[in-house]
Amino acid sequence: MNLQQDALPxxxxxxxxxxxxxxxxxxxxxxxxxxxxxxxxQEQWRTVLxxxxxRGHEVIALAEAGFSVTALDYADAAIQHLKKVTAKNRLPIELxxxxxxTYDPKNRFDAIYEQTCLCALHPSLWSAYERKLAQWLRPGGSLFAMFMQTTQPQGPPFACPLGRMRELFGSETWIWSPVLGRVDHPAGLHEWACELRRAADFQA
Ligand SMILES: C[S@@+](CC[C@H](N)C(=O)[O-])C[C@H]1O[C@@H](n2cnc3c(N)ncnc32)[C@H](O)[C@@H]1O
Structure with missing residues (x-):
């Protein structure tokens, strides 16, 4: 497996x-x-990654709801778009x-909202990404993952069937709640929404 070759730049x-x-x-x-x-x-969480x-529609919605939001992307167009929106609306967002x-924050987050970043990464990178997600959360913090369902053979988006996700997000690190529900996408695909809590005794 060649990670460099598989990665989409x-x-x-x-x-x-x-x-x-x-x-x-x-x-x-x-x-x-x-x-x-x-x-x-309910939990009085403050920080979300x-x-x-x-383009960060969810980033804006969370900031407008009063949360402290950190948003990551490596595409300049995405970051520049969000910079403009946050400056115009004076929203306290860390971009x-x-x-x-490679992201290594100083502080851990209460929650992470993962929507179509995992399925944008080649599956050869998924284990490394899963480790990052676990490291970014504080003990007991929650990952809200929208797992992309598709039957198309080539990605992105790469299919994230729930059986494969349960193997990737294993019980030594993650406590799965029952599936929250189905999220339909106007483009015709759908996601399964799941909440996974980071185990308190997780080893990095
Ligand atoms: C399919 S889009 C989803 C965007 C957004 N989450 C949404 O649902 O509208 C995937 C995004 O992830 C970003 N991305 C993909 N791989 C990345 C990586 N390795 N590091 C940072 N950003 C990445 C892309 O630039 C793109 O903006």
Whole structure:
């Protein structure tokens, strides 16, 4: 397996933004975010991370709801778009232009909203990404994952069937809640929304 060869570079995603081939973009926050918002209010969470945020409709919705949001993406177009929106609306969002596989924050987050970043990565990178997700969360923090379902043989998006996800996000690190529900996408695909809590005694 050659990780370098399998990885899609930032330039690939930058070109998708430049060409306007951004079929994943709903133009508004996904209804899948509501599960996180409900739990975050109950638990009084403060900090949320969104990796591979794209144009960041969910980033804006969380910031407007009063959460402290950190958003990651390595495509310049995504970051520049969000910079403009956050400056205009004076929203306190931390934008970080970086590869998710190298991001190493000082503080851990209460929650992560993962929406179509995993399925944008080649499956050869999934284990490394799963380790990052676990390291970014504080003990007991929650990962809200929208696992992409597709039958197309080539990605992105790479299919994330739940059986494969349960192997990837194993019980030594993750405590799975029952599946939250199905999120349909206007482009015709759908995601399974899941909440996975990071075990308190997880070893990095
Ligand atoms: C399919 S889009 C999803 C965007 C957004 N989450 C949404 O649902 O609208 C995937 C995004 O992840 C970003 N991305 C892919 N691989 C990445 C990586 N290794 N590091 C940082 N960002 C990455 C791309 O630039 C792109 O903006």
């Amino acid at each position: 930032a330039a690939y995603w930058q070109r998708r933004y430049a060409d306007g081939t951004t079929g994943w973009d709903r133009g508004q926050a996904s209804p899948g975010l509501d599960w996180l918002l409900d739990r975050a209010r 969104i990796p591979g945020c794209g 970080v232009q970086t590869d998710v596989l």
